[in-house]
Amino acid sequence: MKEKLTIIKVGGKLLEDDEHIEKLAEYVARLDGSTLVVHGGGAKASEISQRLGFEPKMVDGRRITDAAALNVATMVYAGLYNKKIVGIFQKHNVRTLGMSGADLNSIRARRRTVKSIDYGYVGDIEAVNKRAVKMILKLGVTPVFCAITHDNEGQLLNTNADTISTQLATALAEDYDIRLLFCMDKAGVMLDPDDDQTLIHAMNYAEYKRLKMDEVITLGMIPKLDNAFYALINGVSEVWITGLTELTEAREMTGTRIFE
Ligand SMILES: Nc1ncnc2c1ncn2[C@@H]1O[C@H](COP(=O)(O)OP(=O)(O)O)[C@@H](O)[C@H]1O
Numbered sequence: 001m002k003e004k005l006t007i008i009k010v011g012g013k014l015l016e017d018d019e020h021i022e023k024l025a026e027y028v029a030r031l032d033g034s035t036l037v038v039h040g041g042g043a044k045a046s047e048i049s050q051r052l053g054f055e056p057k058m059v060d061g062r063r064i065t066d067a068a069a070l071n072v073a074t075m076v077y078a079g080l081y082n083k084k085i086v087g088i089f090q091k092h093n094v095r096t097l098g099m100s101g102a103d104l105n106s107i108r109a110r111r112r113t114v115k116s117i118d119y120g121y122v123g124d125i126e127a128v129n130k131r132a133v134k135m136i137l138k139l140g141v142t143p144v145f146c147a148i149t150h151d152n153e154g155q156l157l158n159t160n161a162d163t164i165s166t167q168l169a170t171a172l173a174e175d176y177d178i179r180l181l182f183c184m185d186k187a188g189v190m191l192d193p194d195d196d197q198t199l200i201h202a203m204n205y206a207e208y209k210r211l212k213m214d215e216v217i218t219l220g221m222i223p224k225l226d227n228a229f230y231a232l233i234n235g236v237s238e239v240w241i242t243g244l245t246e247l248t249e250a251r252e253m254t255g256t257r258i259f260e
């Protein structure tokens with residue numbers, strides 16, 4: 001039987017409040033089996049960019065990342081948030097290692113080719129160094145990955161955190177029984193994102209396509225769900241889109257369970 005691995009992707013909006021990181025750390029400390037965390041930070045990167053006087057630009061949920069935006073992304077994701085999470089996890093006795101895709105050459109990516117849009121220093125993942133990640137997990141350590149990858153030629157790249165968690169999950173699915181949890185600022189996928197009462201408890205691909213066409217599902221939820229379904233058809237056992245309270249405080253997890 002494969003060992004259990006829980007992969008939790010934490011959305012950047014949740015990271016704005018240290019209390020949320022504390023709750024997550026307490027939850028991870030209680031979990032059985034191995035855990036791997038991936039985090040974003042897009043909202044903070046946008047805020048810092050604005051404070052520095054340049055407007056952030058997003059297309060289809062992906063940041064147009066010029067050299068200045070890449071510097072901000074590296075400082076916010078690999079620096080501020082990664083180290084904040086590591087510090088708070090250590091406080092809760094979770095042995096943690098902060099990672100980017102450049103560390104141990106764990107995630108190699110290629111700069112996205114320019115078609116109609118030049119995304120700049122945005123990386124599409126080419127290879128996950130499974131050996132390195134498994135080695136960390138075998139030590140009983142929880143790796144915490146930020147949204148920075150590299151091309152192994154010295155260039156750092158910005159990669160969407162939902163995609164990183166999905167690529168790590170599918171690469172490790174051969175060796176682990178994986179639960180992939182996308183934890184964000186809403187309770188899950190909803191018919192009305194401002195009304196928790198409209199939570200969709202389970203969703204298949206046909207329903208996703210219909211709700212996307214009807215523009216019930218929009219913005220960052222689209223790449224998240226594309227990743228969620230990709231994970232499910234590529235060997236990941238269980239996929240959820242959920243909120244922090246729904247994940248860490250409910251006796252039984254609630255949110256949106258993704259099924260084929
Ligand atoms: N049907 C929906 N249900 C819930 N959230 C939705 C929906 N459609 C769009 N969204 C938006 O998607 C956002 C989550 O995507 P994103 O901002 O990329 O999250 P994260 O930073 O956690 O990856 C929610 O905050 C919400 O504004």
Ligand SMILES: CC(=O)N[C@@H](CCC(=O)OP(=O)(O)O)C(=O)O
Nearest residue numbers: 012040041042062063147160161
């Ligand atoms: C290429 C690209 O768009 N990268 C994302 C990485 C951060 C991220 O994914 O953060 P959230 O999970 O908080 O949205 C960005 O810069 O916004």
